[in-house]
Amino acid sequence: MRTIALAGLVLLWTAWAAAIPGPAAAPPPQPATVAPPSDLAAGDTPNDAGQSISLTWRPSPDEALGVEGYEILRAESAEGPYAKVGYVPSGFGSFDDQAVPRDGRDFFYRVRAVGAGIAPSEVAAAGPARSSQQWYNAARTNALVGTLLFTLIVIYFIQGARRGRHLFIRRIAGLAAVEEAVGRATEMGKPILFCPGMDPVTSISTLAALNILGQVAKKAAEYDTPLVVPNRDPIVYTVAEAIVKEAYAEIGRPDAYNHDSVFYLTDSQMGYTSGVNGIMARERPATNFFMGYFYAESLVLAETGAATGAIQIAGTDSITQLPFFITACDYTLMGEELYAASAYLGKQPMLIGTLKAQDWSKALVGLLLVAGAALALSGPGLRQFVLRLLSID
C-alpha cells in the first residue's frame, strides 16, 4: 500500500516538476563535472497491472557538488533517441516509469545527473526491459492463505452443523435481553426504536445490524408492537424496509406492516442525531436498539435514551465508541458479539456453525501469536522470517 502511495507521489511530483519553469538562465561560469550515477537496473514492476518499469541506480557519489536531481530518459533502442520521462530530486535512487507505452516491448533507460552548475552526466544505458501485467499479486499471499483457511474452517463447521451435530453456545446477556426488551415495549404500549448505525451498506457492521433488525422485526410483528427505524443511508433504508416488510409477511401479518415505520431521515451525522433525539423525546420508545457502526453521536443517542427511561441495547464494532455505550446503555454487544447476534437470535444451526468456526480461528490467531513470540525470542533470523511472513504490501 505504502509503495503504491509512494509511486503515485513520485509520479505526481514528476508531472509537477516538469510543469514549472527551470531557474532563470544565467550562464554558469564553469560547469563542474560530477561522477555519474551507477549500477542502473531496469525491470518490470512486480504485482501490477502492467505498463510500468521500475528503475534503480546508485546515486552519484558527487551529489554534494551540485547535483539537484536525476532525469530519467527512455528509448526504444539502445542507441536512442532518448526522451525524458521523469525526474527525481537528488538522494533518490529509484523511479517507476508508469507511462510505458506498451507491454511486452523492449525499452532502454538512461539516468542523468543534472544541476544548475554542473555538466549533465549519464550512466550507461540499461535494458532491454519489458513491462508486463501480473495475474497474481504475490505480495498478498498471506492474505490469500488467511482468506482460504478461514473459508475452509467456516465451511467445515457449516457442514458439521448441517449433519445435525449439536453445538453449544454460551449466553450473551445483551441478546438474552432482546425478547424481554420487546416484551416490555408491548406491555407499555410504546414503540421500539432501532437505529441501524451510521455507516452505509458497504460496511459489514451495517449488514450485521440489518440481520439483527430482521430478528427484532419478527418479534415486534409477533407482539404487534410498533417499530420505528430511522435511516441515515439511502441504500440501507431500502434494505431495512425490505427486511422489516418480509419479517411481517413471514409472521403471517403482512397487513400489520406500517409503511411509515421504516423511513429515511438525513445523511448529516448531527442532523440524524437531532432527528433521533426528537423521536425519543416525542414518541418515547420503551426500547432502543443501537446496532451497527457509530461515531461521536453514540453518547448523545444513548444518554438521551437513558433520560427517557428506555431499555437500551447497543451493539457496535466501533472500538472508540464502545466505552460510551457501555456506560450509558443497559446492555452492550461488544465488537464481535454484534456479528454473533443474528446467529444467536435466529438459532439456525448453520449460523451457529460459523460461530464455532470463528472460535477456532481465534484460537489459531492466539496460537500463532504465542508461536510467533516464541520464535522471535529464539533468534534474530527466525524473527525476521516471521515478520516477513506477515508483511503486507
Add this chain to the structure above:
Amino acid sequence: MKQKLPLLIVLVLGIFFTIQFFVPSRASEVTYQTTLQWWLVMSSFAMVLALGSLINHHALKIKRRKEGWWNSWVTLAGIAVMGGLGILGGPSFRMGWANDAYTRLFLFVQAPMDSAMFAILAFYMASASYRAFRARSREATVLLVSGFVVMLGIIPFGAMLWHRIPDIAEWVMMVPNMASKRGILFGIGLGATATALKIILGIERSWLGGGGK
C-alpha cells in the same frame, strides 16, 4: 426464482471481487473501476426512494395534523430551498446569487447547528459519567479507576496530587488500553469476515426476508 436470482448474483459477484483483490492485471483493475462507477449510477435511485420516504413521512404528518405538523413544512421547505439554490448555483446553471445564498445558508445556518449538536456531547459526557461510573461490580470498578486516573492525568490538579499521575495516565493509554483494543479488533475482524462469507454463500439471507430456510 424470486430468491434464487438475487442469491446467485451475490454469490457470483462476491467470489469475483474476493478474487479480484489478488489479481493486479489490467483487466481486473478496469473491471473494478467500472463496476464501482456503475454501482454509483445504480445507487442514485436509492436516493430517490429515500427522498420519497422522507417527503412521504412529513406529508403524512401534515395530512394527519399530527402534533407539531407545521414543523414538517419547515423540513420540506429546507429541502427545497437548499436543494434548489445548490443546483442553481452549481456547475449546471452557475447562478452567482444562488451559490452565494447556498454558501451562506450552509455556513451560518447548517454548520452552526452541526457544531452546537456536537458541543452537546460535553454535557452528555458529564451526565453519563455521573450516572454510570459507579463501583457496582469489580469490572465497573476497574473502568472507574482507569477513567479517573486518565482524567486526573490531564489536568494540573492531578500532578499536584502526585507528580507521577500524568505518567501513569499515559502508560495506561499506551499499554493496557492498546492491548485490549487489539484483542477486540481480532474478534471484530473474524466476525466481519464470517458475516461477509455468510452473505456471499447465502447462509445469512435475512436481507431477502424469510430469515433463511
Add this chain to the structure above:
Amino acid sequence: MTMSTDPWVWLAALLSLFIFSYLYKDNPLFKFAEHLFTGLSVGYLIVIYYNNIVRSYLLNPVLADHRWVLLVPFAIGLLYLFRFIPKLSHLMLIPIAITLGIWNGIALPLTIEADIIRQMQGTMINTSMFRNPWDPYTGLAVGILIAVGVICTITYFFFSREHKGALKVSAHIGIWFVMIGFGASFGYTVMARVSLLIGRLQFMFTEWIHLIK
C-alpha cells in the same frame, strides 16, 4: 458589552441556542431547529448527489460523450422503483443483491488483511524491543504484557465454550484489560469533547456577544 450587528451571526447564534435548549427539555424551539436542520442537510445531500454523481457519472458521460452503455446501470437502478408495485416489488432485490455482492466480496480479503494480519504483525515482538527491554512503552516486558492482554481479550470472546477452568481465568483477565481500556478512552475523550463545547462558546462570546477579546 457590545453585540454583533451582522444578521447572519445572529441567526447562527440563535439557532445554536435553540439546539442547546434541548438540554433543558424538548421544546418548540428545538423542534423548529431540528426540522430545519434535517431539511437543509437533505437539501445539501441532494446537491452533492446531483453534482458529484448524477452529473459526473451519468448526465455528462451519456449526453456529452454518448457513452450509452451507462444506461445499463441506470436501468438496473430503475428496479429500485418497483418497490411501489407490490406484485413486482421483489425485483428491488436485484440492485440490493448487486450491492451486497460487490461490497462483501471487496470486504472479505480486505478485513483479513487489515484487521487480522496487520494486527498480528503489530502484536509480534520485534527487534527494537530488545534494545531497552525495561522501557515502559516500547520494551520487551511491555511487548509481552501486550501479547498477554491481547490473547486474554480474545479468549473472552469465545462463544462456543462455557467460561470454565483456564478459559475462565484468561477471559477474566481479558475483561479486566477491556475495562481498563474503556475507562481510559472515556477519560481521555472528555478533554476533546469539552474543547468542542469551548469552541462553540468562543464563537458566541467573541463573534456574537463581544465578551472575550
Add this chain to the structure above:
Amino acid sequence: MKFLIALSKIDRRVVYLLLALAVVVPMIVSFNVRFHVDRSTRDLFEAVDRIPPGGQPLMLVFDYDPQIMPELDPMATAILRHCFARGIRVVGVTTGAQGAALGERAMARAAAEHGKRIGEDYCYFGYKLFLSMIYFGENARRALPVDHYGRPFDSLPMMRGIRNYDDIPLVIDLAGSSILNSWIVYMGARYHVRLGAGVTAVMAPDFYQFLQTGQLAGQLSGMKGAAEYEQLVVERGYAPAKGLASRAMNAISASHLLLIALIVMGNVGYFAARRAKPKNPQGGA
C-alpha cells in the same frame, strides 16, 4: 444518610448547569493557575527559543481545518507571539486548502499585535501542495515561487538566502490528521528537517513514539499543550498575560474536576444507599 443518598440522585439538568458554569466562568473571569508543563511541550518551547533572533526563520505549517480549530488555533497564536516577541522571523504555509484562511488570520493578528511587517519579519505562502513542500528541500525558490498575496519569492527581503530546509532551523506542523506522518517520513527522514508538532488531544497518543525516537523535537497535545506553551511564554517574559488556551484550559480543568467530584458524589451516594438497603438490584455495564 439521606443527604448522602441524595448525592447520587442529582437531576441531570443540574449536572448540565454545573458543567456550563464550569466552562463559562473560567472563560470570562480569567484566573491564573500554574500548570505542570509536560516535557514534550518544554522541548518544543526550548527548540523555538534557541533560534537566534533576526536570522533564519522558523516555518509554521497550518495543517488544520475549521472543525479542529478550537484546539490548534491557540497553539499557532502562542508560538507566533513567542517568535515575534523574541524577534524570530516566521514563514507560514499550509498543505491543506482549508487551512489557508485560518493561517492567514492567525499570522496577521499576531503580527499586528507586535507591529511586525510582512516580507521582513514574516511571510505567508498560503496553500501549497505537500509535494511543493517536499520540493522545498531541493530548491526553496522554485517550490514557493510566489507568496499568498502574489509577491515573488525574490521580492521578499527575509527570504533572501533561504535555499532549502538547511536554512530553516525548525519546522512546526500544526496538524489535525495523518499529514504529520508524511512530514515525519518525507521531510524528517529525507532532509533531516528539525520537526516539531502540534496535534489534537485525540491524536496525541499516536505520536508519542516519534518523540521518543527524536523524530519530533517536541509536541503540543491539544488545548493542554497550547496552555502550557502560553505559560512558558509568560514565564520567560515574552508576553504580559496568558491567552485563550489558558482560559480554555482553566475551563477544561474545572470541568474535569467537576466530573471527578460528580463521580465521587455518585459513588458515595450509591454506597450509602446500598448500606441503607442491603439488597440492591444489579444494574447495567
